[in-house]
Amino acid sequence: MLKPNIGIVQALIRIAAGVSMVGYATAALVTKPKQLTAHLTLLAGAVKIAEGIVRYCPSMALINQFRHKEDLESEGS
Numbered sequence: 001m002l003k004p005n006i007g008i009v010q011a012l013i014r015i016a017a018g019v020s021m022v023g024y025a026t027a028a029l030v031t032k033p034k035q036l037t038a039h040l041t042l043l044a045g046a047v048k049i050a051e052g053i054v055r056y057c058p059s060m061a062l063i064n065q066f067r068h069k070e071d072l073e074s075e076g077s
Contacts, residue, residue, distance in 0.1 A: 002054065002056040003056070004054070004055035004056055005055070005056055005057060005060050005061055005064060006051070006055050006056070006057050006060060007055075008055075011051075011052040011053075011055045013052075014048045014049070014051050014052035014057075015048070015049055015052035015053065017045075017048050018045045018046065018047070018048030018050075018051075018052060019045070019049065020045070021041050021042070021044055021045025021048065022042055022045035022046060022049070024038075024041060024045075025038045025039070025041040025042035025045060026042070028041070029042070
């Protein structure tokens with residue numbers, strides 16, 4: 001099981017942003033069904049909603065891992 005790495009407020013913001021992105025993309029796809037940017041926006045919105053629901057962000061995990069590694073290196077010096 002993935003350990004949550006974002007807070008509740010940030011999760012709610014991601015869900016709200018994801019719903020907005022999905023809504024925009026859906027409206028755009030109704031008028032122009034073959035628009036690539038609308039498809040990409042739809043995918044990004046779905047990812048944001050999923051991140052908010054499970055409260056885990058892979059990008060944030062990489063950033064935290066990098067910061068932790070830097071902290072360990074600076075302590076050793």
